[in-house]
Amino acid sequence: MSRSVRDPIRDLDALREELEAQARGHGFDRVGFARVAPLDREAAALRRWLAEGHHASMTWMERGVEVRVAPDHDELLPHARTVMVLAASVLRPGEEPVGPSPGVVARYARGRDYHNVLGTRAKKLAAFLRKQGHPSRATIDTMPLLERAWAQRAGVGFVGKNAMLIVPGLGSHVMLATVVTTAALRADEPMDERCGACTRCLEGCPTRAIVADRVIDARACLSYLTIEHEGAIDPALREPLGAWFLGCDACQDVCPFNRGHTQPGPLARELAPDPRWQAHDATSILGMSEQDFDAFSLGSPVRRPGLEGAARNAAYVLGNRGDRRHLPVLREAAATHASETVRDAARWAIERVLARE
Ligand code: B12
Incomplete structure (x- = not known):
């Protein structure tokens, strides 16, 4: 039977399968799908984070709060139904510390800019979806979106106490990209938090920047200080x-x-x-x-x-x-x-x- 005469639901399932296969072909380690629906608790956490000044000098974080939690906002993609979340591990086990000696660079930043590597691939997936008749946009930090929250909702992983999206079997050294689409693709189950009583990250942060479960005070975070702070x-x-x-x-x-x-x-x-x-x-x-x-x-x-x-x-x-x-x-x-x-x-x-x- 040709694709055009399949019933719409089967078509969307086939489309989802095709997208998963393409994403794997592009080298992504995990793919998940979330239904666009309000992220109330995360939105409240984001607003609190901003109100408490935890974003330090990143005033650009104050813009587009509504869009970060609602990708169907006019400024991103009206009528968006699905957020496809793509995750790529950047962990190369056993790698010695790398950087301008004696300095060390965080793992994600040792090679090419991940925005280019992941972003180009996410854009190809968005272009494919558009060709199928579904308006779609790829995002990777470039558009405001609460990526970790969508990844959690898409069942790709859970947000740990260090605020990192942790993917069971892969860990947290994963970078994220998303494709927002109007296609109502079947959604995955959100993943529940699995940190339990562990608090190693809170104690292991050299500047105690994890001020509460999932809350980073950028003013003390070495990542912020070495990259964003002027x-x-x-x-x-x-x-x-x-x-x-x-x-x-x-x-x-x-x-x-x-x-x-x-x-x-x-x-x-x-x-x-x-x-x-x-x-x-x-x-x-x-x-x-x-x-x-x-x-x-x-x-x-x-x-x-x-x-x-x-x-x-x-x-x-x-x-x-x-x-x-x-x-x-x-x-x-x-x-x-x-x-x-x-x-x-x-x-x-x-x-x-x-x-x-
Ligand atoms: C701004 C930013 C930063 C800032 C602020 C970090 C922060 N914690 O917010 C700084 C410069 C410090 C930073 C550092 C890093 N970042 Co950064 N960053 C971002 C960016 C652009 C926005 C994040 C954001 O919206 N922050 C606002 C806070 C409030 O949101 P959040 O932490 O994501 O959201 C969760 C919490 O608020 C949580 N929460 C807190 N309290 C509560 C309470 C309740 C009840 C609930 C339900 C939820 C909740 O809910 C949200 C979602 O679950 C994202 C890309 C994106 N567009 O999402 C990348 C991103 C988060 N960063 C990334 C990375 C890799 C890093 C670093 C590891 C880099 C490094 N090695 O130096 C560090 C990690 C620091 C850390 N532990 O978070 C990756 C994370 C991938 C992953 N596996 O999680 C992202 C997703 C980029 C990407 N495209 O892959 N980053």
Whole structure:
């Protein structure tokens, strides 16, 4: 029987199957489908998070709150019925820490920018759906959507105490993308929370930024501070920063759900560390010109903090390493760097190195 004469419900099931197969073909490890319906509890949690200032300087988070919880909003996709959630593991088990030595980059950010890698594939799925006659849009951070909440609702995983979407069997080192569509595809069952009494992430966060179950205070979160925050980092948080140069995985590294995996997924291989981290260490980043940084950061998440943020982080990391051999570079930066934030970070680092004697 040709597809055109199948009854509509069977057609939608076949469409769902086809989408799942295509998503797997694109390398996604998990796929789930959620019915568009109000996310009341999560919306309330988001509003509370914003009201308490937990978003720090990310004022862009204040915009589009209604859209984040309701993808059928006019600004995203009117008449949207389904959120298709795509998850890709970025865990490469056994990988040594990677970064501009002695700095370390969070796992998701060691290779190509995941927005490009996952986003291109999600867009292909949205284009396929549109060809089938269903208006659809792909999102990956680019459109406001509470991605973890939709992933939980789509049964892809559950939101743990560290606010991470944890996928049983894969762990939390997964990145998400979504396709919002008007096609009313069969929805999966939401997944219940499975952390139980475990509080390892709350205790394992170097700055105690997990202020309650599923609530991150970005003002203290090293991921926020190293990537999004502009200007100097609070002196009290510079030492806990340790070696984190870009992002932080501390609340995931201690999570029992992240143990025991042996095989990297297809997209984890595509997001594998690239050679820039061998070619540059923290001292070379401290000495980079804007032009050098522009070339160095192309296609990488390290572009997000900009040269000022990257050089600032490099100085903190060098201060925390406490190696006298870095003093000449730090002194040069303290005296000549164009940014006062970086000069301040270098002065702090020099003091810390000397205090080690
Ligand atoms: C802003 C942002 C940040 C900010 C703020 C983080 C935060 N916790 O909100 C900063 C810069 C700190 C950040 C850091 C990181 N991020 Co980020 N970030 C985002 C972004 C763009 C928006 C998140 C958001 O809406 N935050 C607002 C809060 C309120 O929402 P939420 O934590 O997602 O929502 C849950 C809680 O509020 C929870 N909740 C809290 N209290 C309560 C109470 C009740 C009763 C209920 C029901 C729910 C609930 O409900 C929500 C959904 O379940 C998303 C992409 C997206 N569009 O969703 C990526 C995203 C969340 N980040 C991601 C990643 C990978 C990270 C880092 C791991 C990067 C790193 N290694 O450095 C860290 C992890 C920090 C952490 N533990 O959360 C991934 C997470 C994937 C996953 N497996 O969960 C996302 C989804 C990006 C992606 N496309 O893959 N991030």
